[in-house]
Amino acid sequence: MKAQHPQSTPAVFASAVRGFGHRPALVDENGQVTTYQELDAIRYRAAGALLALGVQPGDRVAIWAPNSVQWVMAALAIHSLGAALVPINTRMRGQEAGYILEKSGARVLFCAGRFLSEHYPSLIEAHRPESLQQVVVLHDAEGEDLDWDAFLGHAPEDSEARVDACIAQVDGETVMDIMFTSGTTGLPKGVVTAHGQNLRVIREWSRTMALSSNDRYLVVNPFFHAFGYKVGWLAGLMHGMAVYPQAVFDADAVIDRIEKDRITVLPGPPTLFVSLLDALQQGKRDLSSLRATITGAAAVAPSLIERIRNEIGFEIVLTGYGLTETCGIVTLCAPDDDAETIVSTCGRPIRDIDVRCMDEEGHLLGPEETGEIVVRGYNVMQGYLDDRMATLRAIDAAGWFHTGDVGSLDERGYLRITDRLKDMYICGGFNCYPAEIERLIAAHPAVGQVAVVGVPDARMGEVGMAFIVPRGDATLDEVAFKNWCREQMANYKVPRFIAIRDHLPTNASGKVLKYALRDEAAKTTQQETA
Structure with missing residues (x-):
């Protein structure tokens, strides 16, 4: 009988700890290494501290901070308790973040201290909802901020058993996260997804990228986005590789880390590779360790794909399509697809996912016929948080999620996006x-x-x-x-x-x-x- 994959983040991570305990799990920008065993111990301690602050399974806990090792530690602790992670975009101002905190009912907020000249606890103070009981500063704390080390100190010595009891209750149906995405109404909506569906999507993405424990993954994509979180650090830890968080994209700093740490995997939007190519033209740099990337989130020029392959030297260069409402992934190209396919399409649906195009009357269309892209399968969200009507508008009675994007499928089943129904x-x-x-x-x-x-x-x-x-x-x-x-x-x-x-x-x-x-x-x- 085929062994079943773990259905929760804590189970997946525990498996990685058993297999790769003494190997590096996280490497910060100063070169400080946290092994899988060390990360596991911190996960337990942070989960115990959250319990001490009153967080219970099913509660919501937010993170509003740039990529860092502490971000991952906090997220693993949240998942381990069966609480829902609520990532917040670091570009948001206090009013925007305050709305998400209030809407989600988050009891604890992990945030940056001083970041890009802003003090995040001060930004949120005027917009802090009553439901938010505690703010924990992950790094760069100031004054009376409750910093990360002080937060960990809240964990009782005997909290491990209580954490284990929580972990035992987390399964594939447990809500893993609530990620907020804006809509045509102008107010952000919380997209609710569960552990099992997310992990299944991540495994499909990882298979296409040929990830292994020997990879070294530099994650520049922000952790508040599925690109940096789900198929970012979580995919890396699932496969026992070393994950290198990068807080702010700086071409020289990224190239330095690629050279020094022999990075092998580096996804990102087209703008990242434009910056890398520009920096490369300034002088000879060694990027030969890089082997795999996936780009998208904007129109990709054929010339850019060719330059990524030829000048940077990636063996695998893919494009794909996904939405927050689909756990981040709907379609992917294959490693052996030709350049024209990679440039002109978003690939084929991942396994066990249906993708079709639909006309205005709700009829499914055939190959090369243009209509709204609809998706059905395990990757479709549980729904929008506390918004039944919006959920019913998005997911029809037959289970099709209406993306609002317009496109067509060719005879091979490859998707082309031609327009947007929405103004996004x-x-x-x-x-x-x-x-x-x-x-x-x-x-x-x-x-x-x-x-x-x-x-x-x-x-x-x-x-x-x-x-x-x-x-x-x-x-x-x-x-x-x-x-x-x-x-x-x-x-x-x-x-x-x-x-x-x-x-x-x-x-x-x-x-x-x-x-x-x-x-x-x-x-x-x-x-x-x-």
Whole structure:
């Protein structure tokens, strides 16, 4: 009989500890190594400390911090208790993070201390919900912050048995995380997924990437995203490899780590590889250890794939497609696919997942017919947190999850994405939802009406352009306005271009014609960048 895979994160990690106990599990940016056995001990201690703070199975615990070894330690402890992890984007401001904390009901927040000139505990203070009982600072603590070491000190000496009792109750159906993704309503929605479905997706991704315990995985993709979390550090630890968290992308620092630590696996959005190639042109560097990558999250030029293969030297270069609502993965190319397939498609559905295209009447379409991409299978989320109506709108009675993306499947079953039903655009690998950005901008006292669209950008893939009708006789200074935006929202959401208008184009029912604005934005930005 075929052995069954472990169905929970704590079970998967315990298996890795048994097999790779003395090998490196995590290596920080200073070269400090944490072995699998050491990480296991810290996991237990952190879980015991959470129990001492009152966290129980089924509770929600948030992490708002850049990639670090402490991020992984905290996450493993959360999973081990059967609590749900709530990652928060580090680019978010206090108001945005506060909404997620309130909506999720998180009892504890792990956050950065001083990061990129901001003190995260101070950012959240004015927006702290009553449900949040404790803030723990993972690194760079200041003043009266409860730092990581002090937090670990809360663990009673006899907490191991209580932690084991919690671990024993975690199974494939236990909620693993609640990851917030914005929607067309402008308010983030919590995507609920379970341990078993996530681990199954990660195994499929790992098989395609040919991961092994001999790999050394540099994770630049942010841990608050499925790319850096699920098929990032968690995939690495599942396979007994050494994982190297990188807090901030810096081309020189990344190349230094690749050379020094002989990194073998390095996924990332196209912008990462553009930066690496630019840095390589400045001087000879040794990247020969690299063997596998997967890119996506934006349009990928054929020339970029060829350069990644030929100039950087990757043996495996893949593209794929996924959403937060599908545990991060829907389709993947295969290692032996030709360059044209890798460039022009997102690959085929992973095993045991159905992907089809559907017309407006709900009819499934055949090969080469264009319609909305729908997904059905074990990777589809449990639902949106406390939002039954949104869940019913997203997942129909036949179990199809409606992605909002438009595309077609070829005769081989390879997916091509041709358009989006939604207005979302992707800036530097981050999803940007105009409705959310418009809602935040509308609070500015000089803004009467606003519409945001995405426009192409050579480096970031896409950037935002805001069309604004001022309120009354108000005037809008562009520099001051952008500075205000940076205080209200994550910096990747801040529009790159601002256009002041007397009115916005609308149809007969008064709806803003986004397609007309996109056409105007494309012409305007082409002229400005020419």
